[in-house]
């Protein structure tokens with residue numbers, strides 16, 4: 001596979017007499033940027049991102065063409081033009097409308113790279129090609145070949161987000177089933193996926209799962225292994241159903257077998273499986289080139305078949321019976337917009353995304369009234385109950401540990417056997433709530449028992465405004481045991497619970513926890529590990545999705561330079577105007 005790459009364009013003054021001493025400097029900047037990216041940035045496969053450098057320095061349009069040809073062959077999705085000197089803006093710039101662009105101008109004054117930067121950015125702005133501006137805060141000596149820290153951060157953020165744009169381009173979104181319970185996000189918007197993300201939506205009827213189970217279209221050797229592993233590692237939890245609604249032991253035993261097969265089948269529908277080819281199922285073996293998908297579940301499935309919770313929970317986790325593996329994004333209730341939220345979070349963290357109902361704001365007063373406990377510390381302003389109706393990536397237990405022993409959620413490729421074990425031990429599988437889910441199955445029950453920095457994300461579609469993004473950085477918090485029990489039991493205690501306290505800024509949407517909840521765009525959100533709001537803001541600007549609400553500091557907002565041409569004060573409204581002016585990336 002020709003993976004997306006970052007292309008580096010060393011730019012130079014065309015006057016050969018002048019450039020002799022510059023050639024080396026500009027090439028050394030290109031090389032330094034390549035090394036920085038290749039040594040620090042991993043893609044979602046856990047592989048280091050690759051860069052290509054133009055075959056020659058670029059002083060004008062002939063060399064710009066040669067470079068563009070090379071980059072097209074190499075699947076370059078983001079271009080970083082670098083220079084330490086004055087060069088000719090509109091003659092050297094990258095004019096390929098499909099690449100994401102940045103320019104790094106060396107901050108020195110002998111041969112002013114930053115003057116080129118300013119000039120070429122004005123050309124980008126005037127021609128309508130958004131480009132990110134990178135330029136160090138402090139003047140460097142001409143002989144200094146190091147990349148200052150502020151420049152490093154910008155180069156890496158640009159590269160991470162550009163690679164994400166290239167990773168999703170040309171992939172598919174697989175809707176398994178149709179619309180769940182009238183949830184609007186579950187009406188897959190073809191226009192949004194195709195034009196904003198470059199992703200092709202596809203539909204597969206849920207009956208396909210039954211067909212593959214009935215006709216045994218799955219890898220039987222893997223199934224035996226997966227089933228055995230499941231019996232050993234997945235603890236059955238309490239049956240919360242009234243006695244007469246409980247399924248019998250033998251029904252439950254059959255349901256376990258069914259849900260393991262169903263998980264493999266959904267994965268195979270999305271990604272394919274060469275083993276199916278050996279069984280004579282060539283078309284099935286190909287899969288659907290999915291980057292994400294969703295499962296309708298309620299109601300036409302869950303009214304008579306085991307719920308999809310086991311499948312959704314494991315596919316979204318950073319591991320399964322085969323050990324650590326890349327999360328396979330699968331939205332609950334076919335909420336396509338939450339799937340995109342999960343996808344964005346995954347692309348920025350290389351870890352799992354946890355799907356959740358944004359269910360309830362617990363004010364400090366309400367907590368006190370119901371439990372007698374006065375919230376303190378991070379809970380002092382109240383908190384939000386994140387709880388999906390039965391499925392969540394097991395990474396959300398917060399049981400993985402970093403080297404220092406802190407509880408974290410990790411990029412999947414850093415997960416150890418001990419992490420996997422700990423996540424499994426913290427999860428119970430409770431028979432699904434029979435009132436809601438007549439077909440049985442098992443819900444993943446856990447509580448996030450860790451204080452972790454996380455970012456809650458949601459993509460919305462707003463008539464008149466188009467797609468928008470909401471970002472809330474904050475912390476998962478833990479509550480005193482008794483308090484947790486009292487308020488968790490007010491809803492379905494067989495579901496996975498996370499208590500979330502967003503970081504407050506004292507202003508606007510982040511003036512209070514209440515306001516964060518009140519302004520959330522839908523019943524769902526997805527959280528990932530870390531405070532990745534600044535990465536999401538950069539990614540959203542590349543895809544021309546305005547951010548309607550965020551709690552990231554002004555200094556950390558990094559968008560294409562021309563965004564400032566739409567206003568530098570009220571960042572949100574300038575973002576909307578810029579996104580509308582440039583429009584979706586793929587027309």
Ligand SMILES: C[C@H](O)[C@@H](O)[C@@H](O)C(=O)CO
Pocket residue numbers: 298333357388389436523
């Ligand atoms: C069981 C219920 O139907 C839940 O699935 C429902 O509250 C939701 O999750 C809505 O998003």
Ligand SMILES: [Mn+2]
Pocket residue numbers: 332333356357388389523524
């Ligand atoms: Mn829901």
